[in-house]
Every structure is written in C-alpha cells, then in structure tokens.
Amino acid sequence: MAKRVNLTEGSLTILHDISLTINRGESVAIVGASGSGKSTLLSLLAGLDQPTAGEVYLAGQPLHQLSEDQRAAVRASQVGFVFQSFLLLPALTALENVTLPAELAGDRRARSRGLELLALVGLSERADFYPSQLSGGEQQRVAIARAFITRPAILFADEPSANLDAVTGQRIEDLLFELNQQQGTTLVLVTHSDALAKRCQRQLKMQAGRFITEEQ
Amino acid sequence: MATAIAWRLFWRELKRGELWVIAFALFLAVFSVVSLSGITQSVKSALEQRSAHFIAADRVLGSSQPFDEQIFALAAESGIASARQMQFDSMLFSSAQMQLSTVKAVSNSYPLRGDLILQRSDNLLTGEAGELVPGTIWLEPRLFDLLQVEVGQSLELGNTQLLVGGVIVNEPDAPLSVFGGNPRAIMHIDDVAASGIVQPGSRISYRYLFAGSNSELDAFSQAVTPLLTVHQRWRDRDRQSALGSALDRAERFLLLAGLLGIVLAACAAAVAASRYSQRHSQAVAIIKALGATTQQVRVIYFGHLLLVVLFSLVLGLAVGQVALTGAELGIKHYVGDFRPEFSWRPLWLGALTCVLCALLFAARPLLRLTVTPAIQVLKQPLQQMTIDRLQLLTGAAAVFGLMWLFAGDWFISLGLFLICAVFVAILLGGAMLLVKAAKPVAAGQSSAGKLALANLRRRLWANSFQLITFTLALFLALLLYFVRAELIGQWQQQIPPGAPNHFLVNVSEAQRSTLADFAAEHQLQTDTFYPVVRGRLVQLNDEVFREEATKEDRSEQRTGIGRELNLTWLTELPPANKVIAGTWFGSDATAEVSVEQELVERLGLKLGDTLHFSIGGQAVTAQLTSIRQVDWNSLQPNFYMILSPDLLADFPASYITAFYLESERYQLVNQLSRLMPTVTVISVEAIIRQVQDIIAQVTLALSFILIIIALSAVLVLVAQVQATLEQREQELAILRTLGARYAFLRNALLLEFTFLGILAGIFATVLAEVLLLTLQQRLFELPFSPHYALWWLGPLAGAVIVSLLGWWQLRKLLRIPGAVLIRRVIQS
Incomplete structure (x- = not known):
C-alpha cells in the first residue's frame, strides 16, 4: 500500500509501496525516526485512515473498501488503542473512560468488565477519579485497561511510554506486554525505542516511508 | 447506550x-x-391602560343610533364589563338663567377606566366626594356662574327636573379641545327617558364602553364587528394626541x-x-x-x-x-x-x-x-x-x-x-x-x-x-x-418645564385688558392672543356646498363640510407649523388662506383653489396659497385654516391664549372664572402630568x-x-x-x-x-x-x-x- 498527501506545494508520498502481513497473536514493533511514516502506517493498519493505493485487510475485512463508519464498526469489534498522549476524555472518570468502547459496542456488562480491568492495572481505588486527578502513568494504565475492554483481536500502541519518565514507562511497558500475553492479543507497537521494540517478536525499521530492515 | x-x-x-x-x-x-x-x-x-383613562374604557363603540341590546348581551356572555354613555347638547334652565350645555348621561358602571371625581360643592377646592345617582346633575365650575345656581337647587332639562349634586372635578374622557365648546354637565342615564330629550331626529351620540383583557376584547370585537351597522363604529384611541x-x-x-x-x-x-x-x-x-x-x-x-x-x-x-x-x-x-x-x-x-x-x-x-x-x-x-x-x-x-x-x-x-x-x-x-x-x-x-x-x-x-x-x-x-x-x-x-398648561378660550376684545390686569397682578405670563372667528366653508371654486347635508346624502359629501370652522388670521407662521407647499403670506397679503395638510387631503384641495366662506352672513373669498404641516403634539393652539389679516380683521373675534400656572396656585383659575364667567378655562395639566x-x-x-x-x-x-x-x-x-x-x-x-x-x-x-x-x-x-x-x-x-x-x-x-x-x- 502507499499513502500520498496533496499539499499546496505539490504531492508528498509518506508511505512507498509497503507490504506487510501480521499474523494472529504476533507482536510487531515498527521503529524509526520522527517523520519516517510509522504513525501513518499505524493509522492505515488500524483503519483510522485510507491508503492512497493498495489494500489493507484486518481480521479478513477489506478496510480499503469500507466507509468511515464501517471501519469504525471493525475497530469497535477488533481493535484496541493505546496512544502516546493517553487521550482520555477529561469529562469521564477512569472507569467511564475504560468502559466507553464497550458501551459504544452495546455491551451491558461493560461496568463489571471495566472494574476487573482497572483492578488488573492496579487502579481499582482510582475508578471514580477524573483524568486530571491522575498522574501520567496512571492515565496510561487507564488507557491500557480501555484498550482491552472489548477483548480486541489486535492492539495498536503508539509510543505508549514516550510521555512518561523511565521508571513509569518501564512499568507501563511491562503491563502492556503482560496483558497482551494474558489476552492473547496481536500487538502492533510504534516506538522510537529499540529496547521496547526488542520485546516484540518482530521489529520493522522504517525510513522515509519504507521498511529498511526486518528483524525477528 | x-x-x-x-x-x-x-x-x-x-x-x-x-x-x-x-x-x-x-x-x-x-x-x-x-x-x-x-x-x-x-x-x-x-x-x-393609561390611555384607556382618556376614553374611560378599553374599547369604545360609537353610534348615532340608540343602543343595541344584543351587543351588551354579547359582551356580558364574553365576560366583558360594559357601560353606556349618551351625549347631547341641550338647554339647562335654572330659576334665573339658561345655558346651552353639553350633557353626558352615563350608566352606573361608568367610567370603566379612570376616575370620575365629583364633589358636593360649586368649586374644585372644597367639598365632600359625591356620587352620581338618578335625579342629580353635576356641573362644570363655570356653569354655576353661568346659571347662577347652587348645590341642592334644581335645574330643568327637557321635561325633567334634576338636583344639582355639585362640581365635576375630573371627567376621564372629557374632550381636550382648546376650542372648548359648551360647558359640560353629567347626569344619570336613567333620567334621560323622563327628560324627553330623545326624539326622532335628535342629535345624540351613543357610546358603548367596554373593558376586559386584551384577548377577550379582541375576540369580542371580532364577534361584534360583523353585526355593526353603518352608524356604529369602533373609536380607536386618539393616535393624533401627544399621548x-x-x-x-x-x-x-x-x-x-x-x-x-x-x-x-x-x-x-x-x-x-x-x-x-x-x-x-x-x-x-x-x-x-x-x-x-x-x-x-x-x-x-x-x-x-x-x-x-x-x-x-x-x-x-x-x-x-x-x-x-x-x-x-x-x-x-x-x-x-x-x-x-x-x-x-x-x-x-x-x-x-x-x-x-x-x-x-x-x-x-x-x-x-x-x-x-x-x-x-x-x-x-x-x-x-x-x-x-x-x-x-x-x-x-x-x-x-x-x-x-x-x-x-x-x-x-x-x-x-x-x-x-x-x-x-x-x-x-x-x-x-x-x-x-x-x-x-x-x-x-x-x-x-x-x-x-x-x-x-x-x-x-x-x-x-x-x-x-x-x-x-x-x-x-x-x-x-x-x-x-x-x-x-x-x-x-x-413639554418643556413652564409650558402653558391652561388655555383661556372665548376671551372677548373687551376682556383682553381685564385679563392683562389679572395676569399682571398675579404675575402670570400669558401667551400670544390668537383671534378666532367662526365661519363656514360654503363653496370651493365653482362647487357650492349645501348648508346642511341631509342624513341620506351625508356620506356623499366631503368630510368636514357643513361644520363651523374656527378661523384665525395671523401674519407670522405659528411656531409648531411648517409650510410644505406654496408660500406663507406676508403682512401685506390680500385674500389668501393657508390650510392644514390633512384637511387639504380630506377636502381634496390644491394650491390656487378659491375658497368661499360665510362668516356672520357675509361672504369672504380667499385663495389657497400655502399648505401647512401642523405638529398637533405641541399643546399649542393650532388652526386648520389661517386667513390673511385683511379678510378677517374687521370681524368681531374672540381670543384664545394660554398661560402656565403652578399647581399650588390653582385657586387662581376659580378667581378667573368668577371674574370672567364667559371665558372657558381648559386645564391640560392632567394630560401633561400623564x-x-x-x-x-x-x-x-x-x-x-x-x-x-x-x-x-x-x-x-x-x-x-x-x-x-x-x-x-x-x-x-x-x-x-x-x-x-x-x-x-x-x-x-x-x-x-x-x-x-x-x-x-x-x-x-x-x-x-x-x-x-x-x-x-x-x-x-x-x-x-x-x-x-x-x-x-x-x-x-x-x-x-x-x-x-x-x-x-x-x-x-x-x-x-x-x-x-x-x-x-x-x-x-
């Protein structure tokens, strides 16, 4: 697949003929410098955006042929996200942030599952706290719990520890891998960090919109 | 979810x-x-609601025909309060004098808005509050002098005798005209039949007064309007008034x-x-x-x-x-x-x-x-x-x-x-x-x-x-x-402070000096003396108007013809007037007339028309040389027709003037009325205050x-x-x-x-x-x-x-x- 964007100065190709297969249960790290196209690739893989050319299949669904709402439905049932800047809704409590994807999917047991997950990430006592009352590490743990609430087949994590100090970042990474293992989720991780990438089964290195190396 | x-x-x-x-x-x-x-x-x-006080009701239906009971029944059904009022000009006779007066006969519920204030006295300053009951008549202050009558004495009106109850202190819907008209009296409507005043052809104005909420009144007037005859007409509040x-x-x-x-x-x-x-x-x-x-x-x-x-x-x-x-x-x-x-x-x-x-x-x-x-x-x-x-x-x-x-x-x-x-x-x-x-x-x-x-x-x-x-x-x-x-x-x-709040109407040439002495004595500043001559417009160019139109063809006649007009002559254009067509005549003008814009429209006049008047039996002819726009809100004496001085100066005239009087010196009005009983004093103090x-x-x-x-x-x-x-x-x-x-x-x-x-x-x-x-x-x-x-x-x-x-x-x-x-x- 490829991704080009049209700017006033002309057309800019962000991804050049990328070809990639990720198997169920696999953990894959996409590494590269800023501007190498990692986040764009993640957005295409997760169905947040459409490729300019090529095809993207997620759990057998042709994302490139689906409308925004159809892709949303695929995300709701198959995908979990963990973002670099946590992206919690400030108006909702920790528990409500966790249960939001399940509620959108119409799951009536969202609350009990949310509480379970909050307990798993060690935040049972913070269930009714708002994001502004939580530390960065706690917010990212809430985001991780949210990512797993719909029992997604695949989890996309975009620089999950980049906004945290080293110790907290390490804890978050541990938690992410631990839960991923427990739930048997496929993990696609975008990171600058080679150390974090090495914890994944495969590492794909990107530069200027292309894969330059792949390590197992 | x-x-x-x-x-x-x-x-x-x-x-x-x-x-x-x-x-x-x-x-x-x-x-x-x-x-x-x-x-x-x-x-x-x-x-x-305030302005409703000036008509003593929220809505008024005027008619030249006797009351239609169906309308009152409809009002009662709609929950609307009503009152009746009849007005006519008639001679009042006391044992000593007689006087043509405007008599208003009202029902018990009058007024529906505003206050009718009566006092058992012959002046405005003393006396207990009185009540209008059948058998009594209440008079404007100057009528006591004109008729030489006292409270408790009887007056003859048509075939009936009525006892003088006292003075009218406030009549909410009294007409506010600087030309005054006849002195006013109020009686109970129940006494009208006995007086025999109502005869076929009598000129009586009937008024149906109504009061209620706006919505009720709107519904009522919608229901009533289709029933009205050509003689009945809703009277809107006077949109021309200052108010x-x-x-x-x-x-x-x-x-x-x-x-x-x-x-x-x-x-x-x-x-x-x-x-x-x-x-x-x-x-x-x-x-x-x-x-x-x-x-x-x-x-x-x-x-x-x-x-x-x-x-x-x-x-x-x-x-x-x-x-x-x-x-x-x-x-x-x-x-x-x-x-x-x-x-x-x-x-x-x-x-x-x-x-x-x-x-x-x-x-x-x-x-x-x-x-x-x-x-x-x-x-x-x-x-x-x-x-x-x-x-x-x-x-x-x-x-x-x-x-x-x-x-x-x-x-x-x-x-x-x-x-x-x-x-x-x-x-x-x-x-x-x-x-x-x-x-x-x-x-x-x-x-x-x-x-x-x-x-x-x-x-x-x-x-x-x-x-x-x-x-x-x-x-x-x-x-x-x-x-x-x-x-x-x-x-x-x-209405600047000190604006004239009392008008003196019907001042004769001889009374001007008495009035000047009175004003000097009491330090009153009188306004300009405007001469007034009553006359009738009888002919426009070649078209001769009938003296008095009959009822049948009254509708065909131009509105405003046949009535006596108050004519004046002036050399200077009055302050609240603006010439909008033609030119104002100078002091040496001959046989010219200036007419107010609305009257021009009503009579269908145009510049250059020749107007023929009958004044005291004499014919006067004038050419229309200017049309004036008049600010009727100015609370100044204003005239529809102003003639050049050469035409009217020789006719006997009465005068109108105005002065400002502080409310605490109100008793001067009574003194003035006694001094000159024929002069009408009209107070616009109440309207100014409102x-x-x-x-x-x-x-x-x-x-x-x-x-x-x-x-x-x-x-x-x-x-x-x-x-x-x-x-x-x-x-x-x-x-x-x-x-x-x-x-x-x-x-x-x-x-x-x-x-x-x-x-x-x-x-x-x-x-x-x-x-x-x-x-x-x-x-x-x-x-x-x-x-x-x-x-x-x-x-x-x-x-x-x-x-x-x-x-x-x-x-x-x-x-x-x-x-x-x-x-x-x-x-x-």
Whole structure:
C-alpha cells in the first residue's frame, strides 16, 4: 500500500509501496525516526485512515473498501488503542473512560468488565477519579485497561511510554506486554525505542516511508 | 447506550464548566427575549391602560343610533364589563338663567377606566366626594356662574327636573379641545327617558364602553364587528394626541432595542458553539477511534445540544418571567391600577429564539464536529477557531429570522438586517486594512507594546470576527445609550418645564385688558392672543356646498363640510407649523388662506383653489396659497385654516391664549372664572402630568433594556475572550519557557486588549454616529447635530471595558506557574 498527501506545494508520498502481513497473536514493533511514516502506517493498519493505493485487510475485512463508519464498526469489534498522549476524555472518570468502547459496542456488562480491568492495572481505588486527578502513568494504565475492554483481536500502541519518565514507562511497558500475553492479543507497537521494540517478536525499521530492515 | 453516554457527558461537561458559555449564551437569548418582549408588552399595555383613562374604557363603540341590546348581551356572555354613555347638547334652565350645555348621561358602571371625581360643592377646592345617582346633575365650575345656581337647587332639562349634586372635578374622557365648546354637565342615564330629550331626529351620540383583557376584547370585537351597522363604529384611541404619538415612538424604540439584544445574544451563542466544537474535536476523534460511528457521535453531541437547549430554555423562561414580574411591580409603582396580563407570546418567542439560535448558530459547528475523522486522534488539535461559509449563511439566516420573528415586520427586519450586513462588511474591510497597517509597527518583539501589536495583528487576521463582535457589542451599547438620551430629551422638549398648561378660550376684545390686569397682578405670563372667528366653508371654486347635508346624502359629501370652522388670521407662521407647499403670506397679503395638510387631503384641495366662506352672513373669498404641516403634539393652539389679516380683521373675534400656572396656585383659575364667567378655562395639566409619567415609565424601561444590552455585550466579549483561551495558554507557555516575566506578559496582554478596545471603540463610534444621525433625521425628525460626547466616550469605553474584561478573564492564566502551564498544554 502507499499513502500520498496533496499539499499546496505539490504531492508528498509518506508511505512507498509497503507490504506487510501480521499474523494472529504476533507482536510487531515498527521503529524509526520522527517523520519516517510509522504513525501513518499505524493509522492505515488500524483503519483510522485510507491508503492512497493498495489494500489493507484486518481480521479478513477489506478496510480499503469500507466507509468511515464501517471501519469504525471493525475497530469497535477488533481493535484496541493505546496512544502516546493517553487521550482520555477529561469529562469521564477512569472507569467511564475504560468502559466507553464497550458501551459504544452495546455491551451491558461493560461496568463489571471495566472494574476487573482497572483492578488488573492496579487502579481499582482510582475508578471514580477524573483524568486530571491522575498522574501520567496512571492515565496510561487507564488507557491500557480501555484498550482491552472489548477483548480486541489486535492492539495498536503508539509510543505508549514516550510521555512518561523511565521508571513509569518501564512499568507501563511491562503491563502492556503482560496483558497482551494474558489476552492473547496481536500487538502492533510504534516506538522510537529499540529496547521496547526488542520485546516484540518482530521489529520493522522504517525510513522515509519504507521498511529498511526486518528483524525477528 | 449512546444516549446514556450523551447524558453522562452532558452533566460532566456542565459541571466542568465546558457547556456554561453556550448554555449561558442560549439562556441569555431566551432571557433577553422573554424579558424584553414581556416588558415591552407590559409597558405598552400599561401605556394603553393609561390611555384607556382618556376614553374611560378599553374599547369604545360609537353610534348615532340608540343602543343595541344584543351587543351588551354579547359582551356580558364574553365576560366583558360594559357601560353606556349618551351625549347631547341641550338647554339647562335654572330659576334665573339658561345655558346651552353639553350633557353626558352615563350608566352606573361608568367610567370603566379612570376616575370620575365629583364633589358636593360649586368649586374644585372644597367639598365632600359625591356620587352620581338618578335625579342629580353635576356641573362644570363655570356653569354655576353661568346659571347662577347652587348645590341642592334644581335645574330643568327637557321635561325633567334634576338636583344639582355639585362640581365635576375630573371627567376621564372629557374632550381636550382648546376650542372648548359648551360647558359640560353629567347626569344619570336613567333620567334621560323622563327628560324627553330623545326624539326622532335628535342629535345624540351613543357610546358603548367596554373593558376586559386584551384577548377577550379582541375576540369580542371580532364577534361584534360583523353585526355593526353603518352608524356604529369602533373609536380607536386618539393616535393624533401627544399621548398616542409618545406611545408609538416608545413602541418603535423598544422593538428596536429588543432586536439589538437578540443579535448580541445570537453572537454569543455562535461564538460559544464554535468554541465548544473546536475544543471537542479531539474527543470526537477519540470516540470514533474507539469504534463509534458518526451516527453514535451525533446522538452524543446533538443530545448535548438538546439538553443544553432544554436547560437554558427552562432557566431562561423562569428567570425572564421573574424579571418580568419585577418590571410589572415597577410599572405598578407608576400606574397604580396597572393590571398585568399573562401572555404566552414572550414565552413562545423565547422558546423559538432559543431553538432557532441553537439550530442555526450551534448546530452547524456541531455538525462539523461530528464529522471529525478518526485520524484526527493522531494529529495536533486545531487551536484556531474557524467559521465556514455555511455557518455564516445559517447565522445570517438566523439573525434575519429572529429579527422578523421579533419585529413582526418585513420592512423593519429587512432594513435592520441589511444595515447589519453593511456594518459587518465595513468592519471586515476595516479590520483587514488595519492588519496591513499594523505589520511594520509590529515588526520585532522587544517590548510589551510590540508583542501586543504583533498578537493583535495575528489575531485580527485570524479572527476578525472577534473585532466585529467587540465592535458590535460596543456599538449597540453606545447606540442605545445615545438614542435613549435623545428620545428622552425630545420628549421633555415637547413639554418643556413652564409650558402653558391652561388655555383661556372665548376671551372677548373687551376682556383682553381685564385679563392683562389679572395676569399682571398675579404675575402670570400669558401667551400670544390668537383671534378666532367662526365661519363656514360654503363653496370651493365653482362647487357650492349645501348648508346642511341631509342624513341620506351625508356620506356623499366631503368630510368636514357643513361644520363651523374656527378661523384665525395671523401674519407670522405659528411656531409648531411648517409650510410644505406654496408660500406663507406676508403682512401685506390680500385674500389668501393657508390650510392644514390633512384637511387639504380630506377636502381634496390644491394650491390656487378659491375658497368661499360665510362668516356672520357675509361672504369672504380667499385663495389657497400655502399648505401647512401642523405638529398637533405641541399643546399649542393650532388652526386648520389661517386667513390673511385683511379678510378677517374687521370681524368681531374672540381670543384664545394660554398661560402656565403652578399647581399650588390653582385657586387662581376659580378667581378667573368668577371674574370672567364667559371665558372657558381648559386645564391640560392632567394630560401633561400623564405624559410626563409615561416618559418616566418608558425611561425606566429603556434603562432596563440598556442594562440587558450591556450585559449581553459583556457576555459576548467574555465568550470571545474565552474562545481564545487555549491558544493563549499555549502561547503563554512558550513565552514563559523562553523566559518572559510576569510584568512583561501582563503589560503585553493589557496593551493588546486596550488596542483592540480602542479599535473596536472607534469603529463602534463611527457606526453609532452614522446611525444616530440617520435616526435623528428620519425617525425623530430633529435637526442635524453630531454627538460630540460619543467621540471620546466610544474609544474610551472600548479601551477600558475590553481591557478590563480581558484582564479579568486572563489574570488567572498569567499567574499559573510556567511549569504547570506547560504540563497543561502538553496534556491537552
């Protein structure tokens, strides 16, 4: 697949003929410098955006042929996200942030599952706290719990520890891998960090919109 | 599930203060509409109720035929109070004298509005209160002298004898004519039959008086009107009177003020909605990334809008109603017997305004919000508030819709809308020119002033909308303040302190010197003596009018022919008169006449026509050489026909004059009546006092509206500054990181808002002056006179208000430690 964007100065190709297969249960790290196209690739893989050319299949669904709402439905049932800047809704409590994807999917047991997950990430006592009352590490743990609430087949994590100090970042990474293992989720991780990438089964290195190396 | 999320998010956003601005803007719209519309209606209704005193009822049906009982039955069925009144001219005979008088016979329930005050005495200053009962007759003071009669003696009227009960102190619907007419008496309607006055062909005027609520009366008059014969006619309140004119002017102005308030509230709603949408684009992207469809997002965010609308609506209606009740209490203070009437109009108008504002101002930004793509989750949120064309279009449509809804008049709405559109276009052009002008000045950022200018330039460019709303808010406040002052000044000028409040009619040539001595003795300043000669218009060019038209063909005859006219001769054009066609005759003119404009239209006259009069049996011919417009509100003696002195100077004339008398020296009127019993003294003190009371009431209402407009203006300013908070937060974080000190940032901020305020103040001043001068010429018909105070007040008020508001809202932001600010910006 490829991704080009049209700017006033002309057309800019962000991804050049990328070809990639990720198997169920696999953990894959996409590494590269800023501007190498990692986040764009993640957005295409997760169905947040459409490729300019090529095809993207997620759990057998042709994302490139689906409308925004159809892709949303695929995300709701198959995908979990963990973002670099946590992206919690400030108006909702920790528990409500966790249960939001399940509620959108119409799951009536969202609350009990949310509480379970909050307990798993060690935040049972913070269930009714708002994001502004939580530390960065706690917010990212809430985001991780949210990512797993719909029992997604695949989890996309975009620089999950980049906004945290080293110790907290390490804890978050541990938690992410631990839960991923427990739930048997496929993990696609975008990171600058080679150390974090090495914890994944495969590492794909990107530069200027292309894969330059792949390590197992 | 999405509705549950919408409900939960709504309450949280409300608690977090996220929705307050939009909720408050909508609340303000509803509140302004409910209170303004309600208060306008109340003031109008108070004024109408006040003016109802002048006709002793809310509605009057006049007839030349005897009462139709079916109409009274219909009124009783509709729950409407009614009274009867008959009026006729008849001779009253005492044992010593006789006098032609105008007798009014009324039923027990008269008057339905206002007070009939009778006193058991022959003068106005003493005596107990009396009551009109069958068998009695009550007289105007001068009748006691004219008839040489005392209280308790009997008078003969037709075939009946009536006992003199006393003096009429106040007759609510007494005619206010400086030509007076016959002295007046009041009797009970039950005595009319015995008098035998009512004969076939007798000239009797019958009046049906009705009182009730407006809605009942409207329904009743609709039911009755089809039953009316050609002899029956609804008599409207006298729109030509000073009072009617003041009413019209007040109504027009209150309407205009109401419209301005709505435009401001609409601006606040638009700004708040845009800001809300801009702040929530990231949240929508998150929700969508987590799997929500556009439909679900719409349910959530339009659910918010619906809840905000309901919340603001209920609150706005409730608080508006409270304000209305307060205003009604205030009005009661002036109009003791004011009866507030509940009306649904302000409520549905408020509700419709809220829904319209929400749909046309807030729905578009929300719609844009809901189509935020999920990919936005990985992008930096946009800090700039943007407005698309469709939003401008829907906003403009909303403004127009609201104007029409509130004014109920296409012409006014369209005119005002076009003026607003031109203003916005001028402001946009002005803002862009200034951006260019500010560029070289703002180069470099070594001082707070330069940073302020740079910020101003950048924000002006990105957000000229802000300058427009600041300008609009200031402009409206300034406009209202000055229009209010102008209007009040004009009203007060209409009845300046010391204006003549008593007219003397029927003064003979011989009495002029007696009157002059009396005036000198009591230090009274008498006005000009206007000579009056009674005459009849008998021929126009070659067309001869019949002396007295018969009933059958009266309708074919020109209105106003056949009646005696009060003619005068003057060499100078009277003060409240303006020649609109032809030329005013000089002192050496011969055989010329000047006619009032309305009479010209009624009689179908044109310049050059020859008018033939019959005066005391002699024929007088004059050529129409000028047509005059007369200000009937001037409370000065005014004449329909003024002839050149050569025509009338030799006829015996009576005179009219006027003087001012303080209320504490009222007994002089009695002395004067005794001294000259044939002279009629007409006091317009009561009407002057009523007009002055109305001015006080309207002034109060205007002050209230000014406060609401000022409040709306402040809220628009607040909403605007709030809309830039995130962007400012980010800039401050950067500047703090770069080492900018508190004092530097504070000065830059204050200067930025001061510049902006001055700019908005100058724009507002120019626009306000243009509109004020237009209103001055067109609406108030005043001579051209610029408002010098506006030119310093506008920019000064702009600078002070805008900088204080900016400072008030952003001072907390400035005090946040740099590290906290940076963390907040990163987190958001």
